[in-house]
Amino acid sequence: MSDSEANAYGDLLAFWAPFLLLRLGGPDTVTAVALEDNELWGRHLLNLLFQVGTASYVFYQSFPNSKLIVPTILLFIGGTIKYIERTCALYFASFSKFCRSLLPPADAGENYAEIMKQHEAIGNMEATLETPYRIAHYGAEKGKILDDRTVIKEAFFYFARFKGILVDLIFSYDLEDDSYVFFSGRTAKDALRIIEAELNFFYDVLYTKAAIVHRPTGYLLRAISSGSIVAAFACFYVLDKHGFHEYDIQITYTLLLGAVSLEFVALGLLICSDWTIAKIGTSEELSQFKGSIFVKFFLMVKSENSPFALHMICARWSRSLFQYNLIEFQLRKWPKWIEKLIDPEMKILKILISLGKWLRIEKILISLGEWLQDLKSERVKPYSEKLGELIFNELKRKASFQEERKQISSARGKWALEHTKTGQDCQNLLPFVRDVDYGESLLLWHIATELCYNKNKSRNNQCESSKVLSDYMLHLMIKEPDLMSAGVWIGQMRLLIRDTCAELDRFLSQYIFNESKTNKTEKYVCEELLSVPTTWTPADVKRDRSKSVLFDACILARELETFHENKWEIVSEVWVELLARAAINCRPHVHAQQLRKGGELITLVWMLMVHLGLSKQFQIARGHVNAHAN
Numbered sequence: 310m311s312d313s314e315a316n317a318y319g320d321l322l323a324f325w326a327p328f329l330l331l332r333l334g335g336p337d338t339v340t341a342v343a344l345e346d347n348e349l350w351g352r353h354l355l356n357l358l359f360q361v362g363t364a365s366y367v368f369y370q371s372f373p374n375s376k377l378i379v380p381t382i383l384l385f386i387g388g389t390i391k392y393i394e395r396t397c398a399l400y401f402a403s404f405s406k407f408c409r410s411l412l413p414p415a416d417a418g419e420n421y422a423e424i425m426k427q428h429e430a431i432g433n434m435e436a437t438l439e440t441p442y443r444i445a446h447y448g449a450e451k452g453k454i455l456d457d458r459t460v461i462k463e464a465f466f467y468f469a470r471f472k473g474i475l476v477d478l479i480f481s482y483d484l485e486d487d488s489y490v491f492f493s494g495r496t497a498k499d500a501l502r503i504i505e506a507e508l509n510f511f512y513d514v515l516y517t518k519a520a521i522v523h524r525p526t527g528y529l530l531r532a533i534s535s536g537s538i539v540a541a542f543a544c545f546y547v548l549d550k551h552g553f554h555e556y557d558i559q560i561t562y563t564l565l566l567g568a569v570s571l572e573f574v575a576l577g578l579l580i581c582s583d584w585t586i587a588k589i590g591t592s593e594e595l596s597q598f599k600g601s602i603f604v605k606f607f608l609m610v611k612s613e614n615s616p617f618a619l620h621m622i623c624a625r626w627s628r629s630l631f632q633y634n635l636i637e638f639q640l641r642k643w644p645k646w647i648e649k650l651i652d653p654e655m656k657i658l659k660i661l662i663s664l665g666k667w668l669r670i671e672k673i674l675i676s677l678g679e680w681l682q683d684l685k686s687e688r689v690k691p692y693s694e695k696l697g698e699l700i701f702n703e704l705k706r707k708a709s710f711q712e713e714r715k716q717i718s719s720a721r722g723k724w725a726l727e728h729t730k731t732g733q734d735c736q737n738l739l740p741f742v743r744d745v746d747y748g749e750s751l752l753l754w755h756i757a758t759e760l761c762y763n764k765n766k767s768r769n770n771q772c773e774s775s776k777v778l779s780d781y782m783l784h785l786m787i788k789e790p791d792l793m794s795a796g797v798w799i800g801q802m803r804l805l806i807r808d809t810c811a812e813l814d815r816f817l818s819q820y821i822f823n824e825s826k827t828n829k830t831e832k833y834v835c836e837e838l839l840s841v842p843t844t845w846t847p848a849d850v851k852r853d854r855s856k857s858v859l860f861d862a863c864i865l866a867r868e869l870e871t872f873h874e875n876k877w878e879i880v881s882e883v884w885v886e887l888l889a890r891a892a893i894n895c896r897p898h899v900h901a902q903q904l905r906k907g908g909e910l911i912t913l914v915w916m917l918m919v920h921l922g923l924s925k926q927f928q929i930a931r932g933h934v935n936a937h938a939n
Contacts, residue, residue: 317552320375321561326364327384328564333360334391337518337575340398344515344902350399357392380544387537390530398518408476455499458586464506465587467920472511474919474926475897485922489708492920497701498694504916505626509583512904523584531579535572542569626908628692632780633787636759636831639813692910696774700914703885708921718923721747721890725882731875741865748802749858751786751887752809755779756862758880761869763835771877778884785891785911791899792911793891804856812857838863893918
């Protein structure tokens, strides 16, 4: 290699160094994979300083004789800014900083000493006190169907005021009243559309660079970094490349084209994001753009039917509900050798795991067993607007009892049975929610719902929605225990499920699998279960030997059948209350963690309950001038 070729290669090495900064800066759509990643901002800051120092040293070695000095400086500026953006995004999303950023300034309230002195002098307390002026936000006209732009604008408005919920801040009753009036006046579809968009803002703050980029300094830095990268490409393109190896030139063009392409994609996502639409909708300076073709085009691109709205599909809720049905799970039998292989209680699995530890593949074996179990048990149901209407209307009905909201938010079926829409006397159903733990109640109602569902010939909307909620809640109980941990003791729940499955297995072996009939469907199993006499309760027969609730659920199903056509109205109300109890008692950071997986229905229900006032986080006395979350 000649001296000129060696120098040219050294210049290229210096030019390639800033590409590492671009890669470490990452895309705008992902800065953290989990909430814990935000707490590692200090490590990223240290890495930023180290990488910038390394790139600077490599660049210094080729200075000042490098032919690529200008594009190298430009690329270095762009890469450094990108990595600074990511580090700042992680820092501002970390729990301590996020919490501090939401705390209001210290507020001593009205000057009590001065007011009391004036009162003594004037003698009229009402004249002394000034009535505080509060701006209420009631948004769009009640009952009006909202367009996409209004949905995003309202979602951003409530996101800005309720984002403190992620760190358990307390809100004012004034904010509760405003939020309740707005959401109770919406249709179920529009209310849930707003909450979906609002949760998307939460996702962006916690897991992306959006909160950093969508501010004046962020726009300026993004313009500088993007312009620097494009200018670096242009400089290299017009540069005399005499002395450079052809293969090295091709590699450099590939790196530059990749960097420029990613910048244009990021720019497109930035312009078409919800944040841009929201800021245009709420900014007085940008009010002239509100009804422009510019905004209409972005809304068209962002619509659900647009093939270009890929980022929306990735960030927003998938509108899918995982289903787990206990009877169906036990009825679908693998071949015996597979059952023995994946059953955690069988010795064969323990032996394989012990062998796997020696071979260091025990995690693979455990994951394989869980995967096989999931193949047998998991189903997915699409979210339906009928289900959304049921949940919204029932929660709105509960929120209308203003003085009882806090008690209602913690109810787990009892309130629903005592306040049915049909006015039925449900005293005979109360023991199945009042005298049992939440987890046991959920399992009881799950099996009873399945029994009634398979017995019914005609199925209405409440019936189908109850079935979907029943299977969804059991999925959360078994597959997402963190979302249910606030209301359920996980160890006890595992005993309940294990003993119930054992009793169901014994029943299937004795009365189903040993028969010559080929039509062994869930409907047939449910009919056979309901045919078992239940003159005595299972507790009278078994004492406390088993935790199984299989035949207690059969008794509950028989009680439900006495309500005839009103049965599914009652069942659906109980399931909404069981779902609401789990949603509002789950810690906010657990809901936030679900956003990275695409979100869950239970998280939407949690946010809806907060907006309707069914939360314990509204505790600042009415009349307080400055709401803590405003």
